[in-house]
Amino acid sequence: MLIILKLGGSILSDKNTPFSVKWDNLERFGEEIRNAMEYYKEKNEKLNLIIVHGGGSFGHPVAKKYLRDGKFCNMQKGFWEIQKAMRRFNNLVIDTLHFYDIPAVSIQPSSFVVFKKDSLIFDLSAIKELLKRDLVPVVHGDIVVDDDDNYKILSGDHILPYLTKKLNVDLSLHASDVDGVLDENGNVIEKIDKSNIDDVLKMLKDSKGIDVTGGMYLKVMEAYKMGVKTIIFNGNKRGNIYNALIGNVMGTVIIGD
């Protein structure tokens, strides 16, 4: 069983406060992931895990300093400053996971990933070998070069679908700061599949066709297209990460086509 778990930037840090960490959440995530590993071990089932985290309050404020009208400038300094900020954040995440005996290792995308127009150059050779050894690759959002003479932020929302597709992931988990995909009345839509996908996507855009849900439209569409079981759930609630990892969480389940 290969599970990919995305820890959204907003549940790991306060985006309004640069370099802040939600330590209570981070510690809890470590504990719950450890408990889920024990659950699989007791059942004699193999669990392979990949963790993805975004830039949170570390990557965003530093990246912003170097953005002018959507283009990165002064990257002779900026590339390293963004790399270093993300290393700090990633170090804190991985050290905490190790405190709970999770064999986490770091994958720093800026070292080798290139953003192309409709795809990524992202060699997975090392990640595959690390998974064979039961290590837990922790891939973080990062600054990367593109093929158009500039730079791009590679976010968790880029990394998740790429890895899910390429690595034959069995279950894709998005721990976010909402309870799932909400309908017009604010209730969680429990299941999205071919019977309601069109209605849901329509609902997630307003009358002008603009995504009014902070990226939820794209998340749902990407998840549906992947054809891999995906659960969007609230990572701020105690027990949810554990329950998600054992396949039993309240949220929105997306069954792709």
Place this chain on the structure above:
Amino acid sequence: MLIILKLGGSILSDKNTPFSVKWDNLERFGEEIRNAMEYYKEKNEKLNLIIVHGGGSFGHPVAKKYLRDGKFCNMQKGFWEIQKAMRRFNNLVIDTLHFYDIPAVSIQPSSFVVFKKDSLIFDLSAIKELLKRDLVPVVHGDIVVDDDDNYKILSGDHILPYLTKKLNVDLSLHASDVDGVLDENGNVIEKIDKSNIDDVLKMLKDSKGIDVTGGMYLKVMEAYKMGVKTIIFNGNKRGNIYNALIGNVMGTVIIGD
């Protein structure tokens, strides 16, 4: 002009003192590299630079903790501990280079490199794009997975010939702690080419065919095979890094075949 410069572990740190840094050398390297960049700029010549550094006193003592009879053990903890130690070292090196306005960026091999029996999987896409933008990739020694269910140390001596070959490097510089390749009387051999390569290689092994020069045999052989102009020189001496970068240093020049 693309130059690759290897800063040997022994000139950056004291190998006998874990986590030590030779700050005087490191600061001087920053200053001399900056001066060499100015030299090329004034001549209106383009200089692209890649820097490689080994594990020094950061990587080695931590890696040693996890080695038993030449095999790595307990790498559920060890992989990250070695990664983290190398990140600390690499952060110090890159921060110092930035103090001298050298646009250094980090390449962390453990994220994507795989050691194979006779070769490496080492995707250079991002490094090539970084060079196009006149950034200076700093590649460090690191722990990497191999294709044989274990792990290996990827050292500067692996990275240098690989990058030199694959990136069409014009000049390959080894800053070490000796004045060059020494003959039987302790004098520097100024030039090694096809006229004396066999004699030099013979001299570098003792009567039993064992390399008695701390890896110099392998360095000379690798450099000669590559067919790229290589200079082995003493990085501890003031001015040598600058002079090497402008192609004018005292040491051993190897002209390959």
